[in-house]
Amino acid sequence: xxxxxxxxxxxxxxxxxxxxxxxxxxxxxxxxxIGWVRQMPGKGLxxxxxxxxxxxxxxxxxxFQGQVTISADKSISTAYLQWSSLKASDTAMYYCARHxxxxxxxxxxxTLVTVSS
Amino acid sequence: xxxxxxxxxxLSLSPGERATLSCRASQSVSSSYLAWYQQKPGQAxxxxxxxxSSRATGIPDRFSGSGSGTDFTLxxxxxxxxxxxVYYCQQYGSSPMTFGQGTKVEIK
Numbered sequence: 001x002x003x004x005x006x007x008x009x010x011x012x013x014x015x016x017x018x019x020x021x022x023x024x025x026x027x028x029x030x031x032x033x034i035g036w037v038r039q040m041p042g043k044g045l046x047x048x049x050x051x052x053x054x055x056x057x058x059x060x061x062x063x064f065q066g067q068v069t070i071s072a073d074k075s076i077s078t079a080y081l082q083w084s085s086l087k088a089s090d091t092a093m094y095y096c097a098r099h100x101x102x103x104x105x106x107x108x109x110x111t112l113v114t115v116s117s
Numbered sequence: 118x119x120x121x122x123x124x125x126x127x128l129s130l131s132p133g134e135r136a137t138l139s140c141r142a143s144q145s146v147s148s149s150y151l152a153w154y155q156q157k158p159g160q161a162x163x164x165x166x167x168x169x170s171s172r173a174t175g176i177p178d179r180f181s182g183s184g185s186g187t188d189f190t191l192x193x194x195x196x197x198x199x200x201x202x203v204y205y206c207q208q209y210g211s212s213p214m215t216f217g218q219g220t221k222v223e224i225k
Contacts, residue, residue, distance in 0.1 A: 035214075044205065044216060044219045045154075045205055045207075045219075049213075060213075103168075103209060104152070105173065107161035109161060
């Protein structure tokens with residue numbers, strides 16, 4: 001059974017750093033792109049970027065380029081999304097997502113990130 | 118970047134009625150790389166349709182997708198109580214991938 005299991009909810013202060021994770025199982029982790037999708041409270045889905053764990057090829061949406069870093073450790077089948085300096089506007093639910101051609105067939109359960117002073 | 122505009126913003130219908138949701142792209146979506154997702158409160162989205170018209174695994178045949186180029190449609194032939202949710206389209210034909218803003222299907 002394919003599963004994407006994300007790390008738990010986080011509460012951080014502005015300016016702090018954060019790295020959240022997404023562990024894949026039940027399939028060949030290095031053979032599918034893994035992306036990250038943001039959903040701000042009460043809002044729609046925003047595609048942030050994507051990584052191919054097989055060779056770490058990474059692409060970002062221009063809206064998120066320079067704001068976050070996507071990485072992966074194929075030895076432990078885990079993808080990451082990280083911030084060096086959080087802002088209140090980063091408060092959102094973040095989903096990791098397995099992409100096939102480009103559509104997402106499996107989603108993580110989501111990680112809620114709250115940034116508040 | 119391709120902008121996807123979904124309409125209407127909210128669709129108020131009764132169970133058993135037909136729902137027609139629209140997704141219009143600012144540029145042609147190559148190879149009909151257009152997907153539809155359903156999201157219920159507190160849940161991750163679920164893939165319904167990919168390649169504009171192919172149903173994902175386990176999706177009932179009351180859901181159908183059509184369209185090409187810049188105009189795409191998701192049709193729910195007869196609404197079941199569990200179909201009331203928010204629906205998003207996504208294009209993956211060009212980078213960056215983008216989502217529409219969503220259509221909420223609510224009970225009338």
